[in-house]
Amino acid sequence: MQTPKTRRVRLATSAMLALTLATTAAACGGGDDEGTTADGKIKLTVATFNEFGYEELIEEYNAMQDDVVVEQKKAGTANEHQDNLYTKLAAGSGLSDIEAIEVDWWSALMEQSDAFVDLSDPEVEGRWLDWKTEAATTPDGALIGYGTDIGPEGICYRADLFEKAGLPTDREEVAELFGDWDSYFEAGREFVEKVPGTAWYDSSGGTAQAMINQVEYSFEDEDNTVIAADNPEVKEVFETITANAADGLSTGLTQWSEDWTASFQDDGFATMACPGWMLGVIEGNAAGVEGWDIANVFPGGGGNWGGSYLTVPAQGDHTEEAKELAKWLTAPEQQIKAFEAKGTFPSQVEALDDPALTGSTNAFFNDAPTGEILADRAEAVPFIAHKGPKFADINTAFQQAIQRVDEGQESADEAWDSFLADIERLG
């Protein structure tokens, strides 16, 4: 029998159940590392993203001493890595002993400098390029990050596809073609006409980012006031890139997406802006593809894209040991080895004229003298673009606006307007 009363009780129970499930369904992950291994050694974790070239260095460090075991945690993209960093920074626990931080996010995290150990040490004074150290020093003189690499950019290209299009293939001749952005895009228009089905560059986003990095004050001015909406230089980059996409220069893919990764194997595009650390990424994605080369040139002079720091979060259990490890990993000798492995170009002064660096070649890029080329490219960088605390957030919105045009969801004008609305929203 089902009396009205049991009905009501059942209804109440079901409602209660619904409430319970609704409130408990949100789960969260917990930390697992206790900081020591089973045999009593100190366990240090190093969290990085993309390719830092640390795999062999960490093995070397582990073999060098007895009481510390180092493990690397690699995130696929800088975004993912940063999300994790923010989450655990807010939670106050769960971060690795050493966290890599990309320069785009750097000033947002500088506002939280208390959360990181002051790494200043007489031993490392003068180790890095001045601007690299200055950016990592707080107003009261604490050094919260050790520089790893910088991102001087060259142009990577597919010599085999260039040949198909009747363009020069030799890297010196190619360099002459790309003196400024106009000539680079013009060559692209010629290329896509002759080789249909293959785009000129890998993504609108990556190219836009390269151009934005050449603007000293792009999204924020000296006082970190947001100027993105009224900055004619930003608007110009936006207009150029979206016009190019209409001409078929871009693959229309987002960097780091699965299709983007797959396009390396499929003759998806012929060139891309490549900072040193991108060499390792290209080599990984384009494994088995022959014809990659790098030209000692960058449109519009020089440009720096990315580069990172190693920090030691104050919440770690073994900050002393972590500092030692960070100091070792960012020493010039080690950075040169990382460069040889994955192309991460040193920010360390001493490494720059080290014959091990300048003499290094890269077999995948047709034995190009990558050390020499990137050293030249680093010298050609006229200034380091200013990136305030909101840079990464605005940049994401900027990239999305470009992507919407690529995907045909909005016209260039509509996308620009919604970009302005997004800036407004970020506050």
Next chain:
Amino acid sequence: MKAGSTAVEPVGDTGASSVSPTGSRSPRKRRDVGPRPAWRQRLTLLDAKVTPYVFVSPFFVLFLVVGMFPLGYTAWVSIHDWGLLSGQGEFNGLDNYRRVLEDRYFWNALRNTFSIFVLSSVPQVLIALALAGLLDTQLRARTLWRMSVLLPFVVAPAAVALIFGNVFGDRYGLANELIQWIGLDPIRWHVDTLASHVAIASMVNWRWTGYNALILLAAMQAVPRDVYESAALDGAGRVRQFVSITVPMIRPTVIFVIITSTIGGLQIFAEPRLFDTQGLGGADRQYQTLTMYLWELGWRVRDLGMASAVAWLLFLIIVVFALLNLFLSRRAGSLKGLNRKGGRR
């Protein structure tokens, strides 16, 4: 048991002594033989009444700590300026709610959430019901079949997202290759709003259909077999039996499945989050769900106050929908049932 009754004792004691000053002694004395047996009796009564609650209390205490406390704390955060890293700021009343409701991405996320919810939950429950009906028949190697429908549930959502990410690649995906092989135009799974919702819903369905089917199967097995026999004698076919006997008889379980999938469906996060590398639900936020929107506010915009406001709005939406679904499915059930007045069984 012993520990329980000794713990209750002082309660009974104070209860008895508090009776005397009120002057209600004489009628009580008449009913009770003496003060001591009265205590005993009342103690036993209390024991019978209170002990069950003591036994079920661990759940409710836990629920209070891990369920109600975060709920309350989230409400507290939602009425303050609260940065992810900077922590608690000024009290600002309902300002966070106002800002959320004025944000166009909130409404966009709401639309996406409902669309993905409908595309996932409806087919999911229907397929699970049919699947359970099939598994309830006399199959060879029944256990194998029953176990195998649970297999997708065991695979981690991140792995599912990875595999489906390959299947639903815009340019180089397996699904598009098949579609082109048939001779149709490729679908832009990551660009077109509806296509992206279908792709995400299929990930969700892949994961949850088998799980729900097993729950429904368990309920079906409790249906007495003789009912089917008499139905068969009356000339009812398989389908008719399923619709007229099985489904009405497992109605409470169906309601349970509908409510849990409503709750799950409105909270979809991992699948759309991992559908691209940016994690914002596409360049135009075509597949940003409410939970992803919440995450964006909290961890990208780093405004926990607004994120908490979204959490509360989402909570209210879910409660409303769970109750609505409960009401609708009960209603539908009793309309289809033998007797509208609830006199069945």
